[in-house]
Amino acid sequence: MALKKKPTTGMRDILPAEMEIREYVLAMIRQTYASYGFTQIETPCVEPIGNLTGGHGGENEKLIFKILKRGEKLRIDEAHEETDLVDGGLRFDLTVPLVRYFANNSASLPSPFKAMQLGNVWRADRPQRGRFRQFMQCDIDVLGEASNIAEIELILAMTTLLGKLDFNRFTIRINDRRILKGIAKFCGFPDESYDDVFIILDKMDKIGIDGVREELMDAGYAAEAVDRCIGIFGDGIVKSGIGDGPADTSESESMPADKSEPTGQKDCGYVPGAVGLDRLRSLASVLGDSLEEDVARNLEEIISVVDETRSAEFRILFDPTLVRGMSYYTGPIFEIAMDEYGGSVGGGGRYDTMVGRFLGTETPAVGFSIGFERIAMLLMERGYKLPDAPEKVAFLLDKKCTPSQVKETIAKANELRQGGATVSVLRMKKNKKFQKDQLTAEGFTDIREVFND
Amino acid sequence: MALKKKPTTGMRDILPAEMEIREYVLAMIRQTYASYGFTQIETPCVEPIGNLTGGHGGENEKLIFKILKRGEKLRIDEAHEETDLVDGGLRFDLTVPLVRYFANNSASLPSPFKAMQLGNVWRADRPQRGRFRQFMQCDIDVLGEASNIAEIELILAMTTLLGKLDFNRFTIRINDRRILKGIAKFCGFPDESYDDVFIILDKMDKIGIDGVREELMDAGYAAEAVDRCIGIFGDGIVKSGIGDGPADTSESESMPADKSEPTGQKDCGYVPGAVGLDRLRSLASVLGDSLEEDVARNLEEIISVVDETRSAEFRILFDPTLVRGMSYYTGPIFEIAMDEYGGSVGGGGRYDTMVGRFLGTETPAVGFSIGFERIAMLLMERGYKLPDAPEKVAFLLDKKCTPSQVKETIAKANELRQGGATVSVLRMKKNKKFQKDQLTAEGFTDIREVFND
Numbered sequence: 001m002a003l004k005k006k007p008t009t010g011m012r013d014i015l016p017a018e019m020e021i022r023e024y025v026l027a028m029i030r031q032t033y034a035s036y037g038f039t040q041i042e043t044p045c046v047e048p049i050g051n052l053t054g055g056h057g058g059e060n061e062k063l064i065f066k067i068l069k070r071g072e073k074l075r076i077d078e079a080h081e082e083t084d085l086v087d088g089g090l091r092f093d094l095t096v097p098l099v100r101y102f103a104n105n106s107a108s109l110p111s112p113f114k115a116m117q118l119g120n121v122w123r124a125d126r127p128q129r130g131r132f133r134q135f136m137q138c139d140i141d142v143l144g145e146a147s148n149i150a151e152i153e154l155i156l157a158m159t160t161l162l163g164k165l166d167f168n169r170f171t172i173r174i175n176d177r178r179i180l181k182g183i184a185k186f187c188g189f190p191d192e193s194y195d196d197v198f199i200i201l202d203k204m205d206k207i208g209i210d211g212v213r214e215e216l217m218d219a220g221y222a223a224e225a226v227d228r229c230i231g232i233f234g235d236g237i238v239k240s241g242i243g244d245g246p247a248d249t250s251e252s253e254s255m256p257a258d259k260s261e262p263t264g265q266k267d268c269g270y271v272p273g274a275v276g277l278d279r280l281r282s283l284a285s286v287l288g289d290s291l292e293e294d295v296a297r298n299l300e301e302i303i304s305v306v307d308e309t310r311s312a313e314f315r316i317l318f319d320p321t322l323v324r325g326m327s328y329y330t331g332p333i334f335e336i337a338m339d340e341y342g343g344s345v346g347g348g349g350r351y352d353t354m355v356g357r358f359l360g361t362e363t364p365a366v367g368f369s370i371g372f373e374r375i376a377m378l379l380m381e382r383g384y385k386l387p388d389a390p391e392k393v394a395f396l397l398d399k400k401c402t403p404s405q406v407k408e409t410i411a412k413a414n415e416l417r418q419g420g421a422t423v424s425v426l427r428m429k430k431n432k433k434f435q436k437d438q439l440t441a442e443g444f445t446d447i448r449e450v451f452n453d
Numbered sequence: 454m455a456l457k458k459k460p461t462t463g464m465r466d467i468l469p470a471e472m473e474i475r476e477y478v479l480a481m482i483r484q485t486y487a488s489y490g491f492t493q494i495e496t497p498c499v500e501p502i503g504n505l506t507g508g509h510g511g512e513n514e515k516l517i518f519k520i521l522k523r524g525e526k527l528r529i530d531e532a533h534e535e536t537d538l539v540d541g542g543l544r545f546d547l548t549v550p551l552v553r554y555f556a557n558n559s560a561s562l563p564s565p566f567k568a569m570q571l572g573n574v575w576r577a578d579r580p581q582r583g584r585f586r587q588f589m590q591c592d593i594d595v596l597g598e599a600s601n602i603a604e605i606e607l608i609l610a611m612t613t614l615l616g617k618l619d620f621n622r623f624t625i626r627i628n629d630r631r632i633l634k635g636i637a638k639f640c641g642f643p644d645e646s647y648d649d650v651f652i653i654l655d656k657m658d659k660i661g662i663d664g665v666r667e668e669l670m671d672a673g674y675a676a677e678a679v680d681r682c683i684g685i686f687g688d689g690i691v692k693s694g695i696g697d698g699p700a701d702t703s704e705s706e707s708m709p710a711d712k713s714e715p716t717g718q719k720d721c722g723y724v725p726g727a728v729g730l731d732r733l734r735s736l737a738s739v740l741g742d743s744l745e746e747d748v749a750r751n752l753e754e755i756i757s758v759v760d761e762t763r764s765a766e767f768r769i770l771f772d773p774t775l776v777r778g779m780s781y782y783t784g785p786i787f788e789i790a791m792d793e794y795g796g797s798v799g800g801g802g803r804y805d806t807m808v809g810r811f812l813g814t815e816t817p818a819v820g821f822s823i824g825f826e827r828i829a830m831l832l833m834e835r836g837y838k839l840p841d842a843p844e845k846v847a848f849l850l851d852k853k854c855t856p857s858q859v860k861e862t863i864a865k866a867n868e869l870r871q872g873g874a875t876v877s878v879l880r881m882k883k884n885k886k887f888q889k890d891q892l893t894a895e896g897f898t899d900i901r902e903v904f905n906d
Contacts, residue, residue: 037877044464424490
């Protein structure tokens with residue numbers, strides 16, 4: 001029977017040239033994260049279905065590839081719902097499996113546990129250009145460390161990685177969920193509406209300050225609260241967002257702009273460093289008691305330690321408009337933005353209550369997920385040349401070569417391989433020119449012909 | 454809601470220490486196979502269900518994890534059979550996906566195409582000790598090369614790999630499907646029964662020559678054919694199987710033992726080299742016209758070239774009792790046996806008609822699959838120490854450390870990281886002794902405490 005040639009809808013085959021880039025990036029990830037003390041772990045791609053539908057995956061829970069029960073457990077004629085038919089599903093992220101893993105193996109794990117996970121996840125999203133239903137995620141998490149040394153080391157690990165991959169002049173946007181809460185409290189939004197307010201604030205990038213005001217009003221919040229909120233996110237801060245260069249220097253009443261920042265246009269205004277510390281301090285003083293103690297100092301420490309110990313060229317920007325989607329974050333949150341890409345290429349944050357809610361024992365946690373697929377795509381688009389790629393040598397054996405010539409050629413090839421080269425020993429084809437062109441296109445720079453003279 | 458802590462039935466979590474070994478083996482596989490000119494590819498873990506149930510997967514087709522249709526396509530109340538419910542499945546091997554991949558992308562691939570695949574496969578096998586329902590496969594295949602240079606380079610690549618992983622004194626059993634056919638023809642078994650006869654012959658290791666005779670008789674074959682067959686697989690050859698050491702020197706009428714082989718017991722009798730060439734030659738002369746032309750010469754060339762160009766210590770043994778399960782093999786077949794393990798740790802062979810049957814265009818092919826899980830398990834059991842493991846340094850920061858001490862410590866850590874060390878910067882715990890013991894158990898040999906004096 002003929003096979004269906006196309007891969008499963010929304011998934012894709014990866015060609016050798018792209019694999020080379022991907023494997024290079026993965027090797028750099030393993031090496032860099034390992035140097036920061038993260039140890040690699042692995043969980044099965046299939047999770048018990050209940051773990052995926054427990055409400056911790058947000059929208060992703062609607063996108064699960066579910067796995068049919070097998071054997072006697074499957075009773076199709078008696079089934080009325082999906083739950084009657086399935087007992088597992090493909091994981092949609094690496095966080096839920098990590099928490100399960102931690103629960104299952106905590107007795108064998110050190111504290112803090114610094115985990116690195118590289119693995120595929122699956123989401124039955126509507127297929128669209130550049131987004132696939134199977135994709136790699138690369139996460140690092142620190143479980144069991146309450147202090148900000150976890151955030152600092154995590155951010156340094158991932159920025160060092162980006163630097164090694166030749167990404168520079170990117171921006172880390174950083175905020176703290178508790179600052180968002182402080183703002184909502186200060187403005188007078190009702191407690192139970194905080195998450196909804198944050199969802200609207202998160203659209204600042206797209207709909208602007210006027211759009212946010214409109215949505216807040218439409219949602220029925222008190223005009224006074226909305227006005228206070230808009231006052232806080234006045235020009236000074238909004239313009240500090242990515243893509244607009246640093247803030248201009250016009251001052252707003254509630255939020256004096258940071259005088260230390262350079263003015264200027266996109267790119268020209270890019271200066272690596274810590275940005276927005278003055279703004280953070282003045283926001284804290286505006287919020288006063290509405291902000292939990294120590295939150296601003298903690299965030300400032302993260303920003304300044306990261307800035308002063310970094311090994312890549314980037315800026316770390318306090319951005320009070322950063323929300324991040326998942327509601328499980330409890331403390332500092334961060335995201336990497338790259339002009340080259342125009343969007344986030346990774347993000348993470350502290351989620352101190354999630355593990356405890358699952359396991360019953362409180363376990364502080366910070367995690368970061370790099371956008372592996374985007375990073376690999378950007379390198380492909382750049383035509384990135386892998387550093388230290390081995391020399392590629394091909395031997396073409398003529399048909400009439402004797403077995404002893406074959407032996408000699410292979411012995412020579414092995415010698416070159418031991419010296420680090422990639423060597424392919426091949427039969428010479430009738431259309432030798434085409435064969436050599438193809439090899440050249442594959443990167444073989446040294447093609448040797450062997451004849452029986 | 455509480456998570457189910459245990460992984461999906463039959464699957465497992467992998468702890469950091471094991472991951473280290475696995476990643477090391479994978480890195481060696483990538484590096485070694487790449488040096489032989491194999492290029493890595495990847496296919497989705499999910500295949501269209503029809504590709505998995507087309508009859509090419511043998512028994513594995515009964516073990517598929519099937520994936521439920523989604524959205525409107527799923528009509529549970531109208532469903533009566535599994536096929537009404539599913540549209541995909543998790544791949545059970547890497548061969549079916551390779552053939553699909555080749556069909557889908559052949560225009561972008563060189564000829565011959567030397568593919569390397571490292572990926573998980575899934576089989577809903579009955580759970581048993583040491584066998585899991587998700588496991589890694591690592592395959593290399595050469596598509597589009599009819600000559601034995603494909604077998605030779607494939608065998609050299611995988612034996613070089615085993616040597617690098619400190620496996621030596623293993624045995625490659627090698628045979629050719631066409632020799633088995635020649636034997637069946639010579640003995641006078643009916644054409645259509647060849648595969649059944651091979652299945653019985655394959656049990657030689659387990660049930661011995663008398664068991665084979667009995668099963669053949671029970672299956673109703675003519676006594677004359679059975680007698681001729683038993684004559685061929687007389688003592689001389691049967692004892693050449695693995696686990697019994699080399700053959701003894703007693704001669705049988707149809708199959709003179711190879712005088713060049715040493716006698717002796719298991720292990721003591723192990724001599725690296727080519728074994729059984731005389732036996733191959735005499736078997737060929739006994740079979741005469743029953744054997745296709747050039748088969749014996751071709752096999753002898755593979756054996757002798759591999760033997761004389763190998764970079765690891767092993768023997769390559771002509772073993773006419775080797776059958777290999779899958780019926781798609783058409784030419785040379787081979788398997789690696791290790792005394793240490795007592796079973797096969799990998800195998801492969803030529804399958805010249807399979808790709809053509811799928812695609813319509815003839816494409817000769819040879820493949821080899823190494824038993825990754827067994828290799829990793831053997832290394833774990835040996836307590837294998839990874840060569841060139843980086844030094845592991847931990848800094849413990851006392852609670853009272855100032856931000857500038859934190860910065861200094863991290864700067865120092867980064868310096869060590871750039872020098873190749875693994876460094877973890879941690880907060881000092883109240884129970885410092887326990888913390889240090891744990892770090893020592895993790896392999897940290899250099900633990901430095903930082904206080905605010």
